[in-house]
Amino acid sequence: xxxxxxxxxxxxxxxxxxxxxxxxxxxxxxxxxxxxxxxxxxxxxxxxxxxxxxxxxxxxxxxxxxxxxxxxxxxxxxxxxxxxxxxxxxxxxxxxxxxxxxxxxxxxxxxxxxxxxxxxxxxxxxxxxxxxxxxxxxxxxxxxxxxxxxxxxxxxxxxxxxxxxxxxxxxxxxxxxxxxxxxxxxxxxxxxxxxxxxxxxxxxxxxxxxxxxxxxxxxxxxxxxxxxxxxxxxxxxxxxxxxxxxxxxxxxxxxxxxxxxxxxxxxxxxxxxxxxxxxxxxxxxxxxxxxxxxxxxxxxxxxxxxxxxxxxxxxxxxxxxxxxxxxxxxxxxxxxxxxxxxxxxxxxxxxxxxxxxxxxxxxxxxxxxxxxxxxxxxxxxxxxxxxxxxxxxxxxxxxxxxxxxxxxxxxxxxxxxxxxxxxxxxxxxxxxxxxxxxxxxxxxxxxxxxxxxxxxxxxxxxxxxxxxxxxxxxxxxxxxxxxxx
Numbered sequence: 001x002x003x004x005x006x007x008x009x010x011x012x013x014x015x016x017x018x019x020x021x022x023x024x025x026x027x028x029x030x031x032x033x034x035x036x037x038x039x040x041x042x043x044x045x046x047x048x049x050x051x052x053x054x055x056x057x058x059x060x061x062x063x064x065x066x067x068x069x070x071x072x073x074x075x076x077x078x079x080x081x082x083x084x085x086x087x088x089x090x091x092x093x094x095x096x097x098x099x100x101x102x103x104x105x106x107x108x109x110x111x112x113x114x115x116x117x118x119x120x121x122x123x124x125x126x127x128x129x130x131x132x133x134x135x136x137x138x139x140x141x142x143x144x145x146x147x148x149x150x151x152x153x154x155x156x157x158x159x160x161x162x163x164x165x166x167x168x169x170x171x172x173x174x175x176x177x178x179x180x181x182x183x184x185x186x187x188x189x190x191x192x193x194x195x196x197x198x199x200x201x202x203x204x205x206x207x208x209x210x211x212x213x214x215x216x217x218x219x220x221x222x223x224x225x226x227x228x229x230x231x232x233x234x235x236x237x238x239x240x241x242x243x244x245x246x247x248x249x250x251x252x253x254x255x256x257x258x259x260x261x262x263x264x265x266x267x268x269x270x271x272x273x274x275x276x277x278x279x280x281x282x283x284x285x286x287x288x289x290x291x292x293x294x295x296x297x298x299x300x301x302x303x304x305x306x307x308x309x310x311x312x313x314x315x316x317x318x319x320x321x322x323x324x325x326x327x328x329x330x331x332x333x334x335x336x337x338x339x340x341x342x343x344x345x346x347x348x349x350x351x352x353x354x355x356x357x358x359x360x361x362x363x364x365x366x367x368x369x370x371x372x373x374x375x376x377x378x379x380x381x382x383x384x385x386x387x388x389x390x391x392x393x394x395x396x397x398x399x400x401x402x403x404x405x406x407x408x409x410x411x412x413x414x415x416x417x418x419x420x421x422x423x424x425x426x427x428x429x430x431x432x433x434x435x436x437x438x439x440x441x442x443x444x445x446x447x448x449x450x451x452x453x454x455x456x457x458x459x460x461x462x463x464x465x466x467x468x469x470x471x472x473x474x475x476x477x478x479x480x481x482x483x484x485x
Contacts, residue, residue, distance in 0.1 A: 014370065014373060017366040017369065017370060018366075018370060018393070018394065018400070019400070020363065020366060021363045021366040021367050021370065022400055022403050022404060022407065023403065024359050024360060024362075024363040025360070025363050025364075025367070025407050025410075026403045026406060026407055026410075028356060028359075028360045028363070029406065029407055029409075029410025029411070029414075030406075030410070031352075031353060031356070032410060032413070032414060033409075033410050033413055035222070035223060035226050035353075036222075036413050036417055038226045038229070038230075039222045039223075039225060039226050042225065042226070042229055053286070053287055053288055054283070054285060054286075054287070055180075055183060055184060055188060055285075055287070057183070059176075059289050059290070062176065062179050062180065062183055063095070063176075063179060065179070065182065065183050065187065067096060067097060067098045067179075067182055068098065068162040068163065068182060068186050069098045069100070069159050069160060069161045069162060070096065070098060070099055070100070070161060070162065070163045070164070070165065070178055070181065070182060071099075071100050071101075071102060071150050071161040071163075071164045071165070072090075072099060072100070072101045072102070072164075072165050072166065072167060072178075073102050073104065073143055073146045073147070073150075073164065073165070073166040073167075074086070074087070074101060074102070074103045074104065074166070074167055074168070074169055075104040075139050075142035075143055075146065075166075075168070075169070076103050076104055076105055076109075076112050076116070076142075076169045077105075077106055077109060077112070077135045077136045077137075077142065078109055078111075078112065078135070078136065079112050079115075079169035079170075080109075080111035080112045080114070080115050082169050082170050083103065083112055083115045083116060083169045084115040084116075084118060084119055086169050086170065086171065086172075087101065087103070087116070087119045087123075087126060088119060089172065089173070090167075090171075090173050091119075091123055091125075091126070093173055093174075093175050094173060094175060094177070094178055095175045095176060095178075095179060096178040096179060096182070099125060099178060100125045100126075100127065100153075100159070100161070101123075101125060101126045101127065102127045102129050102146045102149060102150055102153075103116045103126065103127070103128055103129060103146075104129045104131060104142040104143065104145055104146040105128055105129065105130055105131065106130070106131045106134060106135030106136070106137075106142075107130055107131065107134055107135075108134040108135055109135055113128065113130070116128045127149070127153065129145060129146050129149040131145045132145055137262075138262050138265070138267070139238070139260075139267065140258075140260035140261055140262045140264065140267035141260075141262050143166065143259070143260045143267075144258050144259055144260050144262070147164075147248070147259050147260075150164065161245070162182075162185070162186050162244075162245065163181055163182060163185045163186060163242050163243065163244065163245075164242070164243050164245070164248060165177075165178065165181055165240075165241065165242040165243070166239065166241055167239050167240060167309065168238065168239045168311065170311045170312060171239050171240070171309050171310070171311045172200070172309070172310040172311055173240075173309060174195075174307045174308055174309065174310075176289065176307050177195060177240065177307055177309070180193070180195070180285065180287055180307050181193055181242035184242070184283060184285060185242050185243070185244050188283075189244075189281065190244065190281045190282070190283045191243065191244040191246055191247040191250075191275060191280035191281050191282065192234060192236065192241065192242070192243055192244070192247055192271070192272065192275055192280070192281075192282040192283065193241070193242040193283050193285055194224075194234055194235075194236055194237055194240065194241050194242075194282075194283070194284050194285070195240045195284075195285050195286070195287075195306075195307055195308055195309060196216070196217075196220030196221060196224075196240075196286060196306060196308045196309070197216055197220060197237045197239060197240060197308065197309050197310075197311070198213070198216060198217060198220070198308045198309070198310050198425065199212040199213040199216050199310070199311065199312070199313045200213075200310050200311060200312050200313075201213060201312070201313070201315070202312070202315075203315065204429065204430055204433065205433070206315050207436075207437050207440040207441075208314060208315050208316055208317050208319075208320045208440075208444070209312070209313055209314065209315040209320075210430065210433065210434075210437060211320075211437045211438075211440055211441035211444065212313040212314075212320075213313075213422070213425075213426060213430070214418055214422050214434045214437055214438070214441065215441060217421045217422060217424070217425045217426070218417060218418055218421040218422075220286070220308075221286060221421055221424075221425075222417065222421060224284045225284065225286070227284075227350055228282075228283075228284050230346040230349065230350060231276075231344065231346040231347045231349070231350040232276055232282060232346075232347075233272055233273060233276050233282070233347055233350050233351075234272050234276075234282040234283065234284045235266075235268060235269040235271070235272035235273070236268035236269070236271050236272055237268060237309075238266075238267075238268040239309050239311070240308075240309035241268065241271075244280075246280065247275055247280055250274075250275060250278050250280060251271065251274060251275070254274055254278070255274075261274075263334070263338075263465050264330050264334050264338065265326050265327075265329050265330035265334065265465075265466055266326070266327055266329075266330025266331050266334070266335070267330075269330055269331050269335060270330075270334075270335075270338065273339055276347075277342070285307075286306055287306060287307045288304050288305070288306050289304070289305060289306070289307065290302050290303070290304055291303060291304075291305055317444065317447075320444050320448075321444050321447040321448045321451065322448075322451070323448075324444060324445060324448035324452075325447075325448040325449070325451040325452040325455065326452075326466075327448075328357065328448055328449055328452035329452045329455055329456050329466050331354050331355070332354070332355050332357060332358055332449075332452065333452065333453070333456040334456075334466075335351070335354065335355065336355060339351065357445065357449060358449065358453075361442065361445050361446040361449045362446070362449075364442045364445075364446060365442075365446050368439075368442075374393060414438070415435055415438075418431075418434050418435070418438060419431045419432075419434060419435065422434040
């Protein structure tokens with residue numbers, strides 16, 4: 001091939017990438033824009049009818065509502081660095097007298113066991129559970145062992161847990177979370193309650209960690225509300241999820257005696273669909289309360305906060321993309337394999353949104369390549385008037401311009417909503433940084449997608465499941481806890 005042939009091939013590939021990217025981002029943009037509009041419509045509607053929050057009770061009523069025994073499960077594989085601090089903070093933070101904590105450990109992890117034993121000697125409502133098999137296994141396997149131990153404990157003591165909740169070893173719990181779970185599950189007759197998860201970061205300019213907070217607050221306080229309204233499908237977040245006993249029994253019946261699906265890397269996602277399919281009641285709860293806080297001037301003021309679960313997320317690129325690749329294996333690939341496209345237009349739409357990343361992340365990559373290509377060519381034309389001039393990138397009479405105008409509108413909506421929700425929960429400086437973090441988040445997500453696809457295909461060829469990939473955790477010291485809990 002001559003040089004001109006390579007140049008022509010290069011330009012042809014760029015043109016194909018251009019069409020693919022513009023069309024895919026347009027379709028995805030329409031979808032996201034619909035979610036944005038839907039959110040503001042239901043928010044306005046709820047305000048007009050006076051339905052500003054769920055459950056519709058005062059904080060005083062929530063605090064005085066009769067408590068029923070509640071079990072908290074905490075899976076802990078190689079968590080010696082954080083489990084003791086997490087348990088002590090939880091015990092000191094939760095305003096719930098009828099709480100029992102069951103910590104799942106492993107026979108080949110004596111360091112974590114020692115930390116749990118140390119806490120259990122002081123607090124009689126903390127119970128160590130040793131997994132039947134050596135670690136590390138999946139989180140689902142550990143939770144199944146804890147559930148079995150809870151059943152044995154009930155038979156032995158006569159204490160019956162009306163609600164069962166789970167958290168991870170790095171979670172910073174809200175003092176009223178169990179009060180809320182006790183009411184929503186026990187009194188309202190719901191079978192699953194999920195509250196928002198709000199990431200914390202020690203370094204605001206570490207994009208690996210802070211891009212999580214941007215994604216989670218927008219998803220938790222906008223997308224999940226729309227998702228619940230359209231389909232009723234509320235996936236567990238893997239933490240801060242509470243179950244009724246009917247939900248536990250249903251999951252066990254559907255999975256041959258195992259409550260949590262050990263074949264899925266995102267057993268939390270799998271749970272929501274299985275319960276929805278059985279017509280059980282799932283609720284995503286964003287419950288605001290008024291609290292007294294000190295501002296930067298040292299003045300005590302009343303502010304609004306939500307009952308949420310907080311925790312630190314990975315701050316290194318390799319940790320972030322490995323964690324997200326695990327989520328993508330479970331949600332996109334295993335989700336499609338195990339769930340498919342069930343009946344119901346709303347549910348199909350929500351599942352499409354969960355899986356469209358396989359196209360949109362690639363389109364984002366192509367967009368970056370085209371942008372770099374455009375900058376390079378523009379600079380070459382400026383520096384050298386005699387340089388080879390390619391045809392117009394997008395001809396003036398091309399119909400692609402219409403799609404580009406809409407894509408700009410959709411991108412503006414993305415920037416606005418990301419800025420709005422990050423500013424609402426993290427402040428103005430973080431909201432400003434959330435715009436460039438969108439780009440970095442796309443890079444992390446694309447890397448995770450490539451790894452997830454590779455992992456899933458290799459496992460499929462070997463007729464095995466993708467191996468569980470543990471994320472290292474951290475927990476703040478006591479001074480930091482006072483600031484964030």
